[in-house]
Amino acid sequence: MSPHACRGSEKASFVLSTAPTPPVSLTIATRESRLAMWQAEHVQALLQAQGHSVALLGMTTQGDQILDRSLSKVGGKGLFVKELEVALEEGRANLAVHSLKDVPMDLPEGFDLACVMTREDPRDAWVSSKYAHLNDLPQGAVVGTSSLRRTVLLRALRPDLKIEPLRGNLDTRLRKLDEGQYDGIVLAAAGLKRLGLGERIRHIFETTEMLPAAGQGALGIEVRSNRADVAQALAPLADAATWLTVTAERAVSRAMGGSCSMPLAAHATLTDGVLRLQAAWGDPSGAPVLLRADAKQALDAADPASRDAANLLGESVAVQLRAQGAH
Ligand SMILES: NCc1[nH]cc(CCC(=O)O)c1CC(=O)O
Numbered sequence: 060m061s062p063h064a065c066r067g068s069e070k071a072s073f074v075l076s077t078a079p080t081p082p083v084s085l086t087i088a089t090r091e092s093r094l095a096m097w098q099a100e101h102v103q104a105l106l107q108a109q110g111h112s113v114a115l116l117g118m119t120t121q122g123d124q125i126l127d128r129s130l131s132k133v134g135g136k137g138l139f140v141k142e143l144e145v146a147l148e149e150g151r152a153n154l155a156v157h158s159l160k161d162v163p164m165d166l167p168e169g170f171d172l173a174c175v176m177t178r179e180d181p182r183d184a185w186v187s188s189k190y191a192h193l194n195d196l197p198q199g200a201v202v203g204t205s206s207l208r209r210t211v212l213l214r215a216l217r218p219d220l221k222i223e224p225l226r227g228n229l230d231t232r233l234r235k236l237d238e239g240q241y242d243g244i245v246l247a248a249a250g251l252k253r254l255g256l257g258e259r260i261r262h263i264f265e266t267t268e269m270l271p272a273a274g275q276g277a278l279g280i281e282v283r284s285n286r287a288d289v290a291q292a293l294a295p296l297a298d299a300a301t302w303l304t305v306t307a308e309r310a311v312s313r314a315m316g317g318s319c320s321m322p323l324a325a326h327a328t329l330t331d332g333v334l335r336l337q338a339a340w341g342d343p344s345g346a347p348v349l350l351r352a353d354a355k356q357a358l359d360a361a362d363p364a365s366r367d368a369a370n371l372l373g374e375s376v377a378v379q380l381r382a383q384g385a386h
Contacts, residue, residue, distance in 0.1 A: 187243030211341030310373020
């Protein structure tokens with residue numbers, strides 16, 4: 060399905076009140092990787108602190124089962140979220156907690172992103188036992204990543220490196236590094252920090268060196284569109300500033316056709332009331348092209364209308380990329 064087929068943008072679909080909600084019974088659908096479980100338990104604890112009673116429903120998704128190929132080659136969208144949506148549809152669960160980076164830009168009809176939470180470190184991390192920094196690597200060293208975005212950005216920093224595929228959950232990827240298959244690997248800092256593996260990080264790339272993926276480090280909670288009561292219970296967990304930044308990032312990705320077979324980075328910050336968005340595009344065919352664009356706008360995160368402006372800002376950055384030849 061084309062990313063444009065559903066809705067043009069993510070709008071605030073629920074009108075949420077700030078009054079405390081009565082306690083409800085909720086079930087969270089979650090993948091069973093250690094990181095997914097950490098994230099689900101994190102949301103469970105926050106909702107329990109609001110007085111709700113919260114169970115977990117663990118499940119395996121298509122994305123978890125594909126370990127031999129890069130996801131960009133598999134080509135589907137939302138490989139990590141489909142089964143969770145089925146559980147929501149069938150009423151076996153009321154909410155699904157996702158790494159926002161893995162959530163398609165347009166959710167299927169009947170589902171909404173009801174909540175975006177405070178972002179962990181959005182940056183990429185360098186992990187290696189031998190080399191403290193990318194610059195220390197010898198010519199032709201082997202770096203592990205299956206991300207097209209990381210591959211393109213690594214090539215721009217060090218054209219000589221050999222980039223080899225690396226799949227699996229975080230523990231698997233670290234084990235493959237420790238077995239000596241790579242001189243170093245690149246992972247999201249957020250996942251490592253959440254799992255208490257922050258000491259494995261040798262260097263955190265500045266966003267000027269390696270621009271993060273849209274939504275990286277943020278958690279999103281998906282619900283059925285007809286469950287305003289569930290959305291209402293989630294309202295206290297939302298972070299308006301993070302929501303605004305990821306809205307702009309996701310709008311770039313959506314406007315560019317957002318799939319994991321396109322090397323695309325989009326990263327926004329909100330500082331002193333200014334939303335600043337940067338994006339980078341690499342040629343899906345592997346040609347050594349790296350286009351960059353950025354835009355900024357003064358916006359108030361507390362005003363729900365700002366999210367529409369963030370969507371437009373994202374679309375304007377995509378227009379700039381296309382004007383330079385991105386497709
Ligand atoms: N693509 C896999 C993925 N999805 C979310 C995270 C963890 C970081 C996050 O929450 O963005 C990771 C691991 C990684 O990219 O290293």
